[in-house]
């Protein structure tokens with residue numbers, strides 16, 4: 027068994043995210059389209075072996091229940107949050123994560139998937155994303171510093187273990203697009219921005235404990251288990267945008283335990299009980315959000331053949 031190809035490697039320079047509901051598309055038509063997508067992907071990998079072409083396909087809980095007789099333990103839909111800030115949820119059936127070193131290849135894969143079904147599906151989002159300078163979010167801060175970097179750590183963070191049986195090497199996915207208010211953000215001086223994030227801007231060094239605000243993004247997203255061990259998720263988020271101001275981050279994280287994401291989100295949005303929320307939310311707004319399951323390559327093949 028193996029994980030779908032986008033999950034474990036370090037991110038490539040370009041990505042495209044497709045979020046959709048089936049609407050008039052039947053499940054067997056979806057399976058055919060995914061086969062076409064994978065055939066095109068495999069052909070392009072042969073033609074462009076250095077382009078780091080990778081994909082993951084993940085399904086919302088409702089569609090998964092129709093695709094397969096069992097669900098992995100702990101798989102559920104994201105709950106909206108009404109706290110200091112509101113966090114919406116936009117349930118979807120399918121999330122496709124395409125990544126490569128070339129944006130034309132990401133585009134070609136989207137074309138292959140949508141060919142002939144454009145009018146049958148409801149596309150909630152198709153986001154073209156890019157690596158920005160040294161892996162910086164549009165706030166100018168390096169995003170991903172505390173991400174697990176080595177393959178074993180990435181696998182341990184993202185993938186379900188052998189105990190999950192048929193679901194082993196699968197991964198839960200959280201995707202949520204954020205829109206940034208960069209005009210407001212730019213009004214902050216760099217040291218104030220550093221207090222919002224909790225790290226330095228140039229080199230992404232974590233602020234010392236005595237300087238780290240309790241409402242910084244880092245303070246709100248560091249969560250621990252009962253033994254005080256920090257709990258990680260595997261982030262693959264990338265910026266998107268046009269020059270006129272529709273700019274932000276497509277946040278996406280892979281995990282073997284959705285309750286870790288739940289804990290981070292209630293701490294960010296201010297419903298964890300300590301009365302604190304993430305100050306970053308004064309500058310970025312979540313526009314949607316949902317949970318998915320990305321089965322292993324083998325289980326995906328079985329589902330597509332079934």
Ligand code: HEM
Nearest residue numbers: 163167168169170171172173204244247248275290291310
């Ligand atoms: C627009 C939205 C967001 C932006 C711009 C953003 C940006 C950042 C930045 C710059 C860092 C510090 C560098 C790093 O370790 O990666 C960071 C850390 C982190 N973020 Fe976010 N983030 C966003 C949303 C989220 C969300 C929604 C979650 C979780 C549900 C999250 C979870 C984390 C985690 C776990 C860390 C590492 C904390 C640590 O261990 O120090 N972030 N983020």
